Structures are given as structure tokens and as C-alpha cells.
Amino acid sequence: MNAPVPLEAPPCPICGGTAYTLALRGARDHVWRKPGTFEVHVCDACGLAATRPRPTADGLGFYYEGTYSGEGEEGMRRFQTESALGRLIARYRLAVMRKARRLGAADHLLDVGCSYGGFLRVARKDTGCRTSGIDLDAGSIEKAVDRDVTDYHVGLLTGVELGDRRFSVITFFESLEHHTDPVAALRRAHDLLLPGGLCVVEVPNFGGLWRRVFRTYWLPLLIPQHLYHFTPTTLRRALEAAGFQRVVHQQTMFLPLEGIASLGIWLARVLRSPPPGSKPSWRTPIDVTLALALVALYFVFEIPSQAVLRVLGLAGHQTALAIKGESTTQA
Numbered sequence: 001m002n003a004p005v006p007l008e009a010p011p012c013p014i015c016g017g018t019a020y021t022l023a024l025r026g027a028r029d030h031v032w033r034k035p036g037t038f039e040v041h042v043c044d045a046c047g048l049a050a051t052r053p054r055p056t057a058d059g060l061g062f063y064y065e066g067t068y069s070g071e072g073e074e075g076m077r078r079f080q081t082e083s084a085l086g087r088l089i090a091r092y093r094l095a096v097m098r099k100a101r102r103l104g105a106a107d108h109l110l111d112v113g114c115s116y117g118g119f120l121r122v123a124r125k126d127t128g129c130r131t132s133g134i135d136l137d138a139g140s141i142e143k144a145v146d147r148d149v150t151d152y153h154v155g156l157l158t159g160v161e162l163g164d165r166r167f168s169v170i171t172f173f174e175s176l177e178h179h180t181d182p183v184a185a186l187r188r189a190h191d192l193l194l195p196g197g198l199c200v201v202e203v204p205n206f207g208g209l210w211r212r213v214f215r216t217y218w219l220p221l222l223i224p225q226h227l228y229h230f231t232p233t234t235l236r237r238a239l240e241a242a243g244f245q246r247v248v249h250q251q252t253m254f255l256p257l258e259g260i261a262s263l264g265i266w267l268a269r270v271l272r273s274p275p276p277g278s279k280p281s282w283r284t285p286i287d288v289t290l291a292l293a294l295v296a297l298y299f300v301f302e303i304p305s306q307a308v309l310r311v312l313g314l315a316g317h318q319t320a321l322a323i324k325g326e327s328t329t330q331a
């Protein structure tokens, strides 16, 4: 394991444990191709998997630079805020949330890790709810949509000043695993929710089938930007450690993308072995053939297999819906 930035290995955020067992070694950033190799260790006491050791807060800046926003990310912004597929994903998330609560005009929704505000736009238009968003990435918030009606903040949930605002729903879509202390973030969410409020957490499922098959090539591992790797059990434990008494619904999700993408990452690595840090290219005939084969596999294999894995609880993503108790005791 090596990285060009300072590293740290804090205690487990759920149980405070410091005894860990190695689960994966030699993991690297296959998406943005930043240098360094990392390991995933599992807490002996509670089972939470962590990138360990991990970059310090300053070191993480290096791994985020030019990733989630910045040069060339206009396509990502358009995908999230304007594309039909972006809207479909947002509506799927709203449908999962309805298993606990149907949003309406009386609701105030806070999306943590809101990026360009695509989910908030769909939620507001479809349900009439008020919307707020927070993201650590100033570049995303600068270009976020509907700034006249959505209240945006730059920062970490644990540090941002929100005055006396309280929310009926707080969502974390693919964001909790980026937090340096996910339990502290959930605890702040618990504090910011009205009694009876709903917390929605969607994260990759470290217990899923493709994670076991592809190991360090599994796309949602996204290391070292992902600091924690939840299974359904450890996600529930994190919510309970933050004060949520009831997890009313939990399921693995139909989000068909990771199987073929992970296979593509593995093939690119095995067939080409490019030096770490080099830019990906898609220019040779082999690349084009591979890309077409993967697209074909996507339709005949990925979509059906994800549907089956979701039913088995082994899909690559999961959602938990937790309710804040009506009468709460502050820690």
C-alpha cells in the first residue's frame, strides 16, 4: 500500500474499535486514475469496512481535485439535471422513499451531497416540497440548478451553519460513504430532523455479489474517495449509533450499472496494464470492439441479473429509510 499524501487510521466510527482484519489489498482509483494503492479492512467488533489507512482531510483534496466537478464535467451536470435517465433515477429514489413517506408541499427536504441539485429539482417539481442542498464541492454548488428556489450550502453537514432550520426529510444519495465520520453526519441529520422525520441513505452494498466477484475492480468501491463500505447490517448499525430507533425499510437496489462497468475496468487493466496516473483512451480497434461487446452484454446480462440480485439482497447498491422518534432524547 502506498499513496503520495499523508495517511491516517482513525478508530471505527460506529463502535470506536481499533482492531481490524484485512479484506482487500491493492485497490486503486480506476475511475479518475489517481496514483496510490489502498486496502479495505473490516472492524473486528462491528463489521464496518473502511479504507484503512486513508488520506487525511488535506490528502483527500488531492483525490477530489478535478473529479466531481471542474473542467469537462459539464456532461455530468447535464446528465444529472436535464437528461431523461437522470430524472428516471430521481423518480426511482422518490418511489423508494414512498415506502416510508409521500412527500408533499408541507415537507422541507435537505439533500446532503446534492451535487448540481438534480434530485432536488425533480423532488420539488413532482411533490411541491421545499428544497435545500449541501455539498462539500463548491464547484458543483456554483453551477447548481434552481438557485432562486433552492437554498444551497457549501460544506460538510457536520460543520455547516443552518440556523434554526429543521427538515422533515434528509437524504444521502451516494454520499454517506464519502464522510470522514459517517455516524457524526447521521447524528447531525438526526438533530436537524423534525420529530417523525425521515432519513434516507443510499450507498453501495459491500455485501453484494459483484463486489465479491470483482473485488478491487468493483466499480462502486471508488477508492480512496469512498472511506467506508457498508453492508445492509453495518448501515443499520450506523443509523442506530446515530440515534435512529427505527429503520423502517431497507432493500438492495435495482441500479443496473456496476456489473458490466466492473468487467470493463478489469478487462482494461488485464489487457492493457497502463501505467498508473495515465489518461484512459478509447481509440484502438480493440477498445471499440470491447466497448461494443460490453454494451451488448449490458442489455442481455446486466439488466436481468440486477433484477435477480435485488430480490436476493445481493445487488450493488442499497437504501435504508430511518425515522426519527416522535419523542427524542438528545445525546
Ligand SMILES: [Zn+2]
Pocket (backbone or CB within 6 Å): 012, 013, 014, 015, 016, 017, 043, 044, 045, 046, 047, 048
Ligand atoms: Zn466497529
